[in-house]
Amino acid sequence: MDKVYVFFADGFEEIEGLTVVDMLRRVKIETVMVSIGENVTVTGSHGIAVRTDGVFSDYSFDDGIMAVLPGGMPGTNHLMEHEGLKKVLDSYRKEKKYLAAICAAPSVLGENGLLDGRHATCFPGFEEKLLGATVLPDAVVIDGTVITSRGMGTAIPFGAALISVLQGEEAAEALLQAIQY
Numbered sequence: 001m002d003k004v005y006v007f008f009a010d011g012f013e014e015i016e017g018l019t020v021v022d023m024l025r026r027v028k029i030e031t032v033m034v035s036i037g038e039n040v041t042v043t044g045s046h047g048i049a050v051r052t053d054g055v056f057s058d059y060s061f062d063d064g065i066m067a068v069l070p071g072g073m074p075g076t077n078h079l080m081e082h083e084g085l086k087k088v089l090d091s092y093r094k095e096k097k098y099l100a101a102i103c104a105a106p107s108v109l110g111e112n113g114l115l116d117g118r119h120a121t122c123f124p125g126f127e128e129k130l131l132g133a134t135v136l137p138d139a140v141v142i143d144g145t146v147i148t149s150r151g152m153g154t155a156i157p158f159g160a161a162l163i164s165v166l167q168g169e170e171a172a173e174a175l176l177q178a179i180q181y
Helices: 014-026 075-081 083-094 107-111 152-167 169-178
Strands: 001-010 033-034 040-042 049-050 063-070 096-104 138-142 148-149
Touching: 001 014, 001 049, 001 148, 014 033, 014 049, 014 152, 014 169, 063 083, 063 107, 063 152, 075 107, 083 096, 096 107, 096 152, 138 152, 152 169
Parallel strands: 001 033, 001 063, 063 096, 096 148
Antiparallel strands: 040 049, 138 148
């Protein structure tokens, strides 16, 4: 089965990262939490420590179908600075695998030329960093293999969108009903 890799950096927004992981795992999508740092424990922007499944160097990412970037500060900046992650994201784009980012993290896609000709959304104030994209105010935007979302308050619709593209809209709707969304 193809895997979804969710990349965590110190300073990530906890709700954005963990809601997505929780939702994907509830529908049995193999989801791997990856620390881009040297330790498996990553601390979110609100001081919550999270143990990931492994560190970046533990994986080749070849078996992935989707890369997910949670936002938050300074987590998004750390994602932006990680050269290995940039290579993975570019490889996924070339292979037409899914790229997903929420809140400030779509800026990582934009500033690395991965949004050219796409529609996207982001946390208000980061629009100018979505280089090459047509920016929309929507909660979640799906444009081909790129899925973006606005922020913490859109984490559940974002997770549902990821499920929808991987397992179909019915699977996403079934989970939303099960969690009483």
